[in-house]
Structure formats: structure tokens, C-alpha cells
Amino acid sequence: MKAAIIGTTGYGGAELMRILHSHPIFTIHSVHTTREELPVSNEYPHLYNIINQTLEPINPNKIAEECDIVFLATPTGVSGKLVLDFLDKNIQIVDLSGDLRLRNTEDYQKWYKKEPVSKEVVQSFVYGLSEWNKDQIASSNKVSNPGCYPTATLLGLAPLVQENLISPSSIIVDAKSGISGAGRSPSRSTMLAEMNENFKIYKVNEHQHIPEIEQQLSDWNPEMQPITFSTHLLPTNRGIMATIYVSLKESLSTKNIHNLYMDKYSNHPFVRIRPLGTYPSIKEVNGSNYCDIGLHVDERTGRLTIISVIDNLMKGAAGQAVQNANIMNGFDEVTGLQFLPLYP
Template sequence: MGEQLRVAIVGSTGYGGVELIRFLIGHPQVQITSVISSSSAGGLLSEGFPHLNEIVTDTLDGVDIELIRSKADLVFTATPHGVSSKLVPQLLEAGLKVVDLSGDFRLRDGSVYEHWYKHEPADSRYLEQAVYGLAEVFGEDVRDVSFVSNPGCYPTATLLGLIPAVQAGWIDPATIIIDAKSGVSGAGRGLGLTVHYSEINENFLAYKVNKHQHTPEIESVLSRVAGHEVTTTFTTHLVPMTRGILCTMYASMNGERTDEDFIDLYKQFYEGRRFVRIIAKGKWPATKEVWGSNYCNIGFSADARTGRVTIVSVIDNLVKGAAGQAIQNMNLMMGWDEALGLGLTPAFP
């Protein structure tokens, strides 16, 4: 097994961290050599996550660059915003490959980051070095690089749904409205009334309306694709379920198109990419169709009556929106098949 890639996970005690572990355990080319947590170092990972009992028997390491360097070749940093910005540069300087799951390296412009995230931005040298790993769109950029910034959960669902239409010029970017809904796991394992069962069960709510920090990430990528600056309306909602994101996206069409036109366009755009599935005419995706898997399903309704198209995309926020896409990026960085270790079928029901 000496030829396997040695992988460390910083932030192993978060939902993104244990989801990385769930997939990496079955990855044929990888060995998990260090599970790391700043808060729980010295304890067993399975102490806080009994589902891993007898599966992962490792003790948690602390965040120690030298130790990581000695144990690993590649590091997943599933750390909060404001932590990665400090940690990742050290890991890179130590010669490690990095896939960062935080928002700290997704925006090239530090001032935009500061405005939306209310944190100090990372050093611009590293911002420039980061490759934005939206695998099905910018996967070629990822091949052979050593530092990838993994897209946010909402941006992944949104961008996979919008980019082919924007690139084809079929919709007017100025009219894009994104109505996004997420399960509660997106908020992480931290405590608060907004993740309190009795408050969230049998409840549906909007939050951070026009204020979500994923807005500039979506806009900067759409601008890059459109070739001019794009501003969007983006609303997020909390769904009483654990996993899943569904984005309903609206835009005015340039010219008359049918559902079939969109289906053909997207099938062509995503040809050969097994994790994007285009839904048949007259059907729309449900989050449960992708639960626990790395798939993104996309459906369309081009409405001649209003001249607008409605595009609906779904992902599992912890997989395609976090751990799964991060592993997909690792695969691309290493020159492997992007689907390696990611072949799990969605769990239904």
C-alpha cells in the first residue's frame, strides 16, 4: 500500500470532515494517515462520532504543520472561514498539496471577501494561487495543481445549473434570480437556536436574504463565464431536513427555446461528466435522488408564456457541495479518474 497517497484531514470533527472520511475509506488510491482537530486533539474521533466505532480507530492529531508534513502528502482543510486563510499558506509552504473546503480562497478580491465574510482576507499571493475547483466546468484548470479551493455548496448547485445557459447566451444574466433551499447540515455541528430541533422541525424559513456570503462567489464565476460583470439576487432558505440543496433559478430567455433545447444544450455541455444528470422533460429533481452521493441533477421549464426559463438543480450539500467535490478535485489534481472512490449510489429511501 506504499504507493497510496497519504491524506490528512484538518477539521475531522465537523460534518464535512466525517463525510470526507466516509468516502476516503473506500478510495482505492488513498490512505487516511491523520485525522486532525484543533479542539479535540488527543481524543478518539469515534468518541464524538459513534457511527465510526471500530471503523476509524484513530486518535485525533492537533494542528501541527511538522506532524502533518511527516504524515501526509495532501491535506483537506475542512476548517471554518477565517481559519483556513491562516492555515493553508503554512501547509503550502511546507510543500503539501491542499484542497480547502472553506470560503477563504474562493474570491480573488480580498476586499470583496472582507465585505461579505466580515473577516480579514488571506494573503493575496495565495488567493492568486488558488484554483477554483468547480470540477465539471473548470476541471481542466485543476489537473496537476497543488492548491484547490473547493466551491461552496450553494455556488456548486447554482453554477452547474446556470453556466451552460449563460455561456450559450441563452439567458440574460442581468435577470438571474436564485432561490436556494438547504438542509440543516449546511450550518455545521455548532450549536444555536437555528439548528435546535424543536425550532427547526416542522418549520421553513428564509435567512440572510440578499446578504449570503456565497453571493459574490456566484457572481464572480458567472461574470467570468459571461464575459462581463453579473449581479444576481440570491436568497437562502432552511429546510427541515438534514441533507440536500435545491436551487430554483429564474432568468429571461434570449429568444425562444423549449425544454428540449435546454436539455440538449446541457447534455452536450456535461457530456462525459458522470456526476451531472439532466432530468427528462416534464420532470423536476428532488434532493432525495442524490442523497449521500456526488450527483447533481438538473431540470428545466422554458415557459413561452412568460419568456422565462426555470432551472432546478439539486445536490447533497455534504457531498457534491463539500466532501465529494473535494475528493473529485483531489482525483483531478493527481491525474486520476475524477470519479475514483466516489461511486456510491444515492441511498433511497
């Protein structure tokens, strides 16, 4: 199947090229940008003599005629406009931005500070949390890929929320991301002198991924209440760790919770529930599409701590996008994604 990638000058687009270059079914037919038309290797020298395409202008008619699927790895505010040019064409769409995730377009305007696309367009896209929306993804040709923080958080919370085991107002998420989560555009907060040997909080109670998380939690359990969600930048290139605290409705042991998670994720190859007494770190999933989850109940307080880690560019972006493309087309979801994590 022929794939087009739009937005290849960002980190998400670069990861899509890395994955699709080795995919046994999808091939990279074309790569597109709104910037200067240059060889891809001019933007990413590590691809020299590997991916030899030249960055092309965006021509939706030509892309739809020549390709089976298009991945939009463009910034928020750009994808929503671009996608309108593909809706009436015979081509599958996977969007990696935040433009098509929130069904309430007023929430999008409030949290993203941009003009939303219409509700009809948003509702035509399936929310692509691969492990939990597989049937909807398989029957659609338009998928909105989840954000990186929501992926780690929602995979960590799903079994408890679905089984109504936690106090609806008790969720506190303490999340940390590597610098690549801030994108490739330079800013003071991502400068070496600012972040090396540093650790900083940002967007306190204002991160745009909050309504996305709350939307899915409410879909699973209408009793859920607003969450407390904090985000921090780590002095690392990749990785997300979401440390989640919840109050249990009844007395349950760590083993009880562990058994629940092992059962819920038994048929999901990219979610690894760590053995009792062990907890994941971001280095153990980097470069892979895995989400690793560790669990511990504090029986003194009745609170459960969930540690969920992913690579923000893989399971949090390009990896999950390809996983969704596999599901859409009836392929085994692990196809082309069986990378071992990079270590050390």
C-alpha cells in the same frame, strides 16, 4: 496516497472520513483538530471499530513530512491562517472553507466579516468547480473547493451563461438547504423545536456565497450582472435545491435547452440532466456526489426554470473535494465516489 484531514469534528470532515475510508488510492493517515485529543469514535460513535485514529494536534511540518495531501475542513476564518503553514511545503492542499475562493479580498472582508489572506495566496489556489475548471485543477497542487450553494447554482447556469443565452440581469435564485449546511455548532436556528415542521428564509440578499457565484459567472461571461439570491433552511438533514429563474434572450423551447445541457454535460459523470418533463428532488441525490438538473421553459413569459439539486455535504463539500483530489493526481474523477444515492 496518504491523506491528512484537518477539521474532522465538523460534518464536512466526517464526510471526508466516510469517503476516504473506502477510497482505493487515498488512505486516511491522520486526523487533526484544535480540540481535545480523543479517539475519532468519541466524536462520531458511528465510526467505532471502523476508523480507529485518535484526533491529533495540528503540526504542519509533521503532516507535510508524512502525507501527500491535506484536506482543510475547518471553519471560514481558520483555513486562511492554517494554509499559510503549508504553502512552502511539498504537499497538496484542498480547502473546503470560503477563505480562498474570492479573488477580490475586499469582497471577502465585506461578505465574510473576517480578515482576508493576501491576494497572492488566494490567486495561488484554483477554484475547484470540478466540471468546468478541470484543466486548471489538474495542473495545480492547491484547490479551493466551491461552496455548496454556488456548486448547485453554477452547475445549473453554466451552459446558458457560457452561450450568452440569457438576459444578464435576469438571474433569480431561490435556494434551500438542509440543516447540516449551517454546520455542527449548536444555534437556536438549528434546534429541533425551531426547525421541525418549519421553513425559514435567512441572510436575505446578504449570503456570503453571492460574490462567489457572481465571480464565476463573470469569468464565463463578462456581461453578467448582480444576481438576486435567497436562501432558506429546510427541516431536513441534507440536501440543496436551487430553483433558478432566468429570462431567455430568444425564443427557445424546453427541448432546445435540454439538448444544450445534454451536450454540455455529456462527459461529466456526476451531472445528470433529467428527462424532459421530470424534475429532481433532494432525496434522489442524498449521500451521493451527483448534481441532478431539471429544465422547463415557460413559453408564455420567455423565462426558463432550472431545478438543480445536490447533497450539500457531498457534491457541495467533501465529495467534490475528493473529486478535485482525483483530478489533481490524474485519477479517474469518479474514483472512490461511485456511491448510489441513499433512498428513501
